[in-house]
Amino acid sequence: xxxxxxxxxxxxxxxxxxxxxxxxxxxxxxxxxxxxxxxxxxxxxxxxxxxxxxxxxxxxxxxxxxxxxxxxxxxxxxxxxxxxxxxxxxxxxxxxxxxxxxxxxxxxxxxxxxxxxxxxxxxxxxxxxxxxxxxxxxxxxxxxxxxxxxxxxxxxxxxxxxxxxxxxxxxxxxxxxxxxxxxxxxxxxxxxxxxxxxxxxxxxxxxxxxxxxxxxxxxxxxxxxxxxxxxxxxxxxxxxxxxxxxxxxxxxxxxxxxxxxxxxxxxxxxxx
Amino acid sequence: xxxxxxxxxxxxxxxxxxxxxxxxxxxxxxxxxxxxxxxxxxxxxxxxxxxxxxxxxxxxxxxxxxxxxxxxxxxxxxxxxxxxxxxxxxxxxxxxxxxxxxxxxxxxxxxxxxxxxxxxxxxxxxxxxxxxxxxxxxxxxxxxxxxxxxxxxxxxxxxxxxxxxxxxxxxxxxxxxxxxxxxxxxxxxxxxxxxxxxxxxxxxxxxxxxxxxxxxxxxxxxxxxxxxxxxxxxxxxxxxxxxxxxxxxxxxxxxxxxxxxxxxxxxxxxxxxxxxxxxxxxxxxxxxxxxxxx
Numbered sequence: 001x002x003x004x005x006x007x008x009x010x011x012x013x014x015x016x017x018x019x020x021x022x023x024x025x026x027x028x029x030x031x032x033x034x035x036x037x038x039x040x041x042x043x044x045x046x047x048x049x050x051x052x053x054x055x056x057x058x059x060x061x062x063x064x065x066x067x068x069x070x071x072x073x074x075x076x077x078x079x080x081x082x083x084x085x086x087x088x089x090x091x092x093x094x095x096x097x098x099x100x101x102x103x104x105x106x107x108x109x110x111x112x113x114x115x116x117x118x119x120x121x122x123x124x125x126x127x128x129x130x131x132x133x134x135x136x137x138x139x140x141x142x143x144x145x146x147x148x149x150x151x152x153x154x155x156x157x158x159x160x161x162x163x164x165x166x167x168x169x170x171x172x173x174x175x176x177x178x179x180x181x182x183x184x185x186x187x188x189x190x191x192x193x194x195x196x197x198x199x200x201x202x203x204x205x206x207x208x209x210x211x212x213x214x215x216x217x218x219x220x221x222x223x224x225x226x227x228x229x230x231x232x233x234x235x236x237x238x239x240x241x242x243x244x245x246x247x248x249x250x251x252x253x254x255x256x257x258x259x260x261x262x263x264x265x266x267x268x269x270x271x272x
Numbered sequence: 273x274x275x276x277x278x279x280x281x282x283x284x285x286x287x288x289x290x291x292x293x294x295x296x297x298x299x300x301x302x303x304x305x306x307x308x309x310x311x312x313x314x315x316x317x318x319x320x321x322x323x324x325x326x327x328x329x330x331x332x333x334x335x336x337x338x339x340x341x342x343x344x345x346x347x348x349x350x351x352x353x354x355x356x357x358x359x360x361x362x363x364x365x366x367x368x369x370x371x372x373x374x375x376x377x378x379x380x381x382x383x384x385x386x387x388x389x390x391x392x393x394x395x396x397x398x399x400x401x402x403x404x405x406x407x408x409x410x411x412x413x414x415x416x417x418x419x420x421x422x423x424x425x426x427x428x429x430x431x432x433x434x435x436x437x438x439x440x441x442x443x444x445x446x447x448x449x450x451x452x453x454x455x456x457x458x459x460x461x462x463x464x465x466x467x468x469x470x471x472x473x474x475x476x477x478x479x480x481x482x483x484x485x486x487x488x489x490x491x492x493x494x495x496x497x498x499x500x501x502x503x504x505x506x507x508x509x510x511x512x513x514x515x516x517x518x519x520x521x522x523x524x525x526x527x528x529x530x531x532x533x534x535x536x537x538x539x540x541x542x543x544x545x546x547x548x549x550x551x552x553x554x555x556x557x558x559x560x561x562x563x564x565x566x
Binding site: 084102236 | 291294297362364375378382383390392444448467497499538545
């Protein structure tokens with residue numbers, strides 16, 4: 001590499017990273033401004049405080065909405081991950097006649113905008129009197145995450161060495177025993193990746209809860225920041241603090257599991 | 273391959289039940305409702321294909337489709353160009369730095385779209401927003417604009433946010449692909465005296481064909497899945513300057529009780545999307561076949 005090429009490389013990199021990071025850093029700095037005027041641009045980068053976060057937490061009742069999001073995630077993430085592992089094992093591990101066609105059905109569902117079925121789904125839940133309930137959100141989220149989950153786990157189980165499965169079966173293990181003692185441990189990294197992605201997608205989902213939920217007590221965090229914005233848009237420091245609060249759980253998970261997140265996004269292509 | 277009879281089916285049934293209940297049955301119902309003039313409450317009346325024929329001359333739908341094309345440029349084309357450039361750059365620096373930069377560049381992709389939208393509103397806010405404050409501080413006050421309030425600026429300003437959310441994902445895809453290309457190919461290019469440009473043209477891009485295909489399909493689908501972004505950034509405004517199909521489905525179906533028309537838009541988007549994705553896959557396969565026989 002000559003000097004010109006090296007310079008070009010670092011220039012491209014600097015611009016790309018600045019574009020990605022500057023808005024994030026800007027919002028965090030605004031959220032931490034000490035002397036919060038309602039206008040609230042960045043007046044200092046050294047005199048910082050957590051006051052706005054506390055203020056936004058109280059005013060926006062984020063304790064309640066983060067709680068709702070946590071309940072939904074705690075119920076939906078393990079359920080959708082478990083169902084994906086089972087179906088992925090059936091399709092990619094055991095295999096059966098037409099398992100290819102069943103997989104194609106999940107891949108098809110991955111392609112269509114899920115919003116398409118949302119209106120009738122709302123009316124279905126309404127007919128059962130279950131709109132505006134955790135049940136509606138949790139069951140719907142499980143269904144929405146399954147197309148990717150089944151696709152992902154089927155691919156993972158397909159890479160399982162056949163000898164491993166066959167050896168277990170020769171020893172007289174049932175298919176369930178084989179899954180628990182041989183299959184699942186081997187594909188554990190793929191399961192962790194899937195759980196991390198499911199957590200992110202479920203936590204971040206907006207349109208479905210917007211349509212299903214009407215009572216304030218059940219609002220998830222993304223819903224509450226959207227309603228909060230309608231009321232306090234002019235208070236920039238408060239809004240920035242709200243952004244930090246709602247983004248915090250997923251960004252924290254990302255900080256610890258970034259390799260898993262990226263592996264999932266690249267469909268397992270990352271080996272580094 | 274071994275066929276275990278019905279045993280595997282048992283493992284798939286629970287997932288299939290959820291898929292049917294939450295996605296497939298409602299999708300079928302949407303197709304049915306698109307042939308009615310249902311308002312969400314009253315009796316259901318069949319109107320044949322009239323919802324579809326009405327879409328063609330519906331000015332809001334035409335605007336929304338045009339905006340969708342613009343959003344595809346910002347969600348697909350631009351991220352692929354930036355993502356490719358940054359992936360090439362990242363593949364040429366030390367491994368430790370690469371992991372750090374990759375983590376930072378991918379960060380926008382994990383933040384909730386609603387938070388992204390609210391955050392970017394604070395960036396674009398006309399009087400005290402970060403962008404205009406920065407421009408004024410640099411003595412460029414004349415460039416400070418009401419970004420999201422201006423009829424001609426709102427759509428590109430929204431598009432830039434879509435680019436921001438998408439290019440990190442494309443970058444990690446390409447980076448993983450570049451790392452799979454055999455180092456000998458790069459060495460051979462060097463021996464031949466190809467500079468960076470030559471290497472990129474003759475080794476990197478041909479080696480990324482599969483990743484390019486995945487990137488196109490994923491960003492194409494994302495180009496139509498931007499409800500949370502548009503709803504929280506502009507609500508489709510000013511006027512209908514940033515209205516997109518999925519926002520119009522929500523407005524008609526939920527707010528205005530025009531379930532039939534909303535369903536027709538939804539089905540149209542899905543058909544267009546599935547056809548586009550199949551078209552991309554078909555084109556890729558045909559090119560592969562052509563080169564295989566050449």
